[in-house]
Amino acid sequence: MLIDAHLDLATNALAYNRDLTQSVVAIRDEERRLGLTDHPDRGRGTVALPELRRGGIGLVFATMIARVDPPGQPTASTRLLGWKSPAQAWSDAQRQLAWYREMERQGEMAAITDHAALDRQLKQCQESGEQADVPVGYVLALEGADSIVTLDHLHRFYDQGLRSVGPAHFGPGRYAAGTGSDGSGLTSAGRDLLREMDALGMILDLTHLTDRGFFEALELYEGPVIASHQNCRALVPGERQFSDEQIRAVIERGGVLGGALDAWMLQPDYLRGQDDPWTLDIRLERVIDHYDHICQLAGNADHIGIGSDLDGLFGTEQSPHDLDTIADLSKLGGLLQGRGYSTEQVEQVFSGNWMRVLERLFG
Numbered sequence: 001m002l003i004d005a006h007l008d009l010a011t012n013a014l015a016y017n018r019d020l021t022q023s024v025v026a027i028r029d030e031e032r033r034l035g036l037t038d039h040p041d042r043g044r045g046t047v048a049l050p051e052l053r054r055g056g057i058g059l060v061f062a063t064m065i066a067r068v069d070p071p072g073q074p075t076a077s078t079r080l081l082g083w084k085s086p087a088q089a090w091s092d093a094q095r096q097l098a099w100y101r102e103m104e105r106q107g108e109m110a111a112i113t114d115h116a117a118l119d120r121q122l123k124q125c126q127e128s129g130e131q132a133d134v135p136v137g138y139v140l141a142l143e144g145a146d147s148i149v150t151l152d153h154l155h156r157f158y159d160q161g162l163r164s165v166g167p168a169h170f171g172p173g174r175y176a177a178g179t180g181s182d183g184s185g186l187t188s189a190g191r192d193l194l195r196e197m198d199a200l201g202m203i204l205d206l207t208h209l210t211d212r213g214f215f216e217a218l219e220l221y222e223g224p225v226i227a228s229h230q231n232c233r234a235l236v237p238g239e240r241q242f243s244d245e246q247i248r249a250v251i252e253r254g255g256v257l258g259g260a261l262d263a264w265m266l267q268p269d270y271l272r273g274q275d276d277p278w279t280l281d282i283r284l285e286r287v288i289d290h291y292d293h294i295c296q297l298a299g300n301a302d303h304i305g306i307g308s309d310l311d312g313l314f315g316t317e318q319s320p321h322d323l324d325t326i327a328d329l330s331k332l333g334g335l336l337q338g339r340g341y342s343t344e345q346v347e348q349v350f351s352g353n354w355m356r357v358l359e360r361l362f363g
Helices: 010-016 025-035 049-052 086-105 115-127 150-159 188-200 211-220 243-251 284-299 327-336 343-362
Strands: 002-007 058-062 108-113 136-143 162-166 203-205 225-227 256-259 304-306
Touching: 002 243, 002 256, 002 304, 002 327, 002 343, 010 058, 010 086, 025 049, 049 136, 049 284, 058 086, 058 115, 058 327, 086 108, 086 284, 108 115, 108 327, 115 136, 115 343, 136 203, 150 162, 188 211, 211 243, 225 243, 243 284, 256 284, 256 343, 284 304, 284 327, 304 343, 327 343
Parallel strands: 002 058, 058 136, 108 136, 136 162, 162 203, 203 225, 225 256, 256 304
Antiparallel strands: none
């Protein structure tokens, strides 16, 4: 079984009006037939529930994303709709949650909120000869915390199954500055949020925090930490990636970093909307470079996993060119073995390291 620690399934389904119970091929064919051009990846998507099953991806961290734009700034600043108020963002997140709940009702997905649910999912995946018959398990995650109106809303989210929160996304946020900000860190409300998350025993996702916010969060937070979709700054410069100092800090806390497959996180100076993975020969091998760099810093393979972000509002036009759909994540095993990683270490990357995080989460 594979675990992917970052997929924006609800955003993909609702923002793009995609029926993810259909195959990737069917979704692509329909978008091409309709001549849709409103997003760069129309007719090029890589993620749907049948492909998750076909690739043996039995468990994912599935996100809700609902941003609040700073006053005076235009909406849709990062191709995601930014709401004018936290109440609107909360409502949008609830809409996304409703989609996950409907997928559960249809038997397409299964919420993983405690140890019993995790054990059931593992048993189903192990016993099923055909992954197509097994619902895709999901740990509910929040990417960017703007939709948490008050700390009471955090508790309401928790009661609804939320188990992982990344305080920041792109730009300024209500709780923390994110990618592309001016270098500021946690807000006062953000520090209160982290304390409450700690008390609830949630996962803190450090992805998208500024360098300052990253170290502020680690100093404050005592619970489990991850970086769900995060690559290495030493290989691809830029503040979206982690420095070696940050990677070592995650390692010291027993955390795991998920290798992301967005081309601009794999190729230095990649120009989104202009460059393409074929011309630059961006292959899946690139993410192995990042895995290997982290392993060299750690001295082991205990802190790397998959956090593909493959449905993060891009498709094959911005993915490694030897990946057609998310089912191709299984190719990472052979690539790791080609670098000298053992079968046991491949299993750690595919599921074992994320399982360790979940075991700690659920106690």
